[in-house]
Amino acid sequence: MRIVVAITGASGSIYGYSLIRSLHQLGIETFIIATGAGENVMKYECGFDMQELAQYGTVLPNLDLFAPVASGSFKTDGMVIVPCSMNTLGAIANGMGDTLLNRAASVVLKERRRLVIVPRETPLHLIHLENMLRLARAGAEIMPASPGFYNHPTEIWELVNFMNARVLDVFGIEHQLMKRWGEN
Template structure:
C-alpha cells in the first residue's frame, strides 16, 4: 500500500504526525510532502522536524516536480492532505500544479485515486466553500477536522485517532485505531 501524506501550514499538524506513524505501523509505503509553512507549524506545534519523520516515511521536497508522486504512472493508493490550509485547497481547486504537493493532488484526482482533504479552518467564507465544492465534484473527499465525542475521549490522542481513523476508512486502509460504533 502506497499513501501520500501532505502537510500544510494550517494548525493541526498533530494529525499528520500521528497519521505518518500509524501508516508506518500498518506497513504502508508512505510519502510525505510538506509546504514550508507546514514544516514550521509541525515544529512549533509538535516539536517535530521533517528529518525526524524519515524513519517512518519517504520525505519529499515540495519543490521537486520530478519526484515519483508527480507522475500518474507511479501508482499510489491515495493521498491525504492534513491539515489542509485554505491556500493549498484553493490552489488545488483551481488547477495549480506549481509545487509537488499541488501536482500530486492533481495527479491523484486525474487518475481517479482517493484524495482526502482535511481542512482545519473556521469560520469559512464563500470562496472556501466554493473551492471545497469544486474539489468534491472532482472526486475528492472533504473531511473537516471535526472529531466525534461519542467514544468519550479523555486525552487528545483519542481525538486525533478518531479523526485519523475516519481518514484511513476513506482511503480504504484497514486499522484498529478506534472502537467502532456499537463495539465494546
C-alpha cells in the same frame, strides 16, 4: 499499498504526524510532503521537523517536481492532505501545479485515485466553501478535522486517532485506532 501524505501550514499538524506514524505501523508505504509553512507549524506545534518524519516514510521536497508522485504513471492508492490550509485547498481547486504537493494532488484527481482533504479552518467564507465544493465535484473527499465525542475521549490522542481512523476507513485500511459506534 502506497499513500502520499501532505502537511500544510494550517494548525493541526498533529493529525498529519499521527497519520504518518499509523501508516508506518500498519506497513503502508508512505510518501511525505510538507509546505514550508507546514514544516514551521509542525515544529511550533509538535516540536519536531521533517527529518524526524523520515523514519516513517519517504520525505519529498515540495519543490521537487521530478519526484515520482508528480507522475500518474507512478502508482499510488491516493493522497491525504492533513491538515489542509485554505491556501493549498484553493490552489488545488484551481488547478495550480507549481509545487509537488499541488501537482501530486492534481495527479491523484486526474488518475481517479482517492484524494482526502482534511481542512482545519474556521469559520469558513464563501470562497472556502466553493473551493471545497469544486474539489468534491472533481472526486476529492472533504473531511473537516471534526472528531467525534461519543467515545468519551479523555486525551487529545483519542481525538486525533478518531480523525485518522476515519481517513484510514476511506482507504479501506484496517486499524484499531478507535472504538466504533455500536461495538463493544
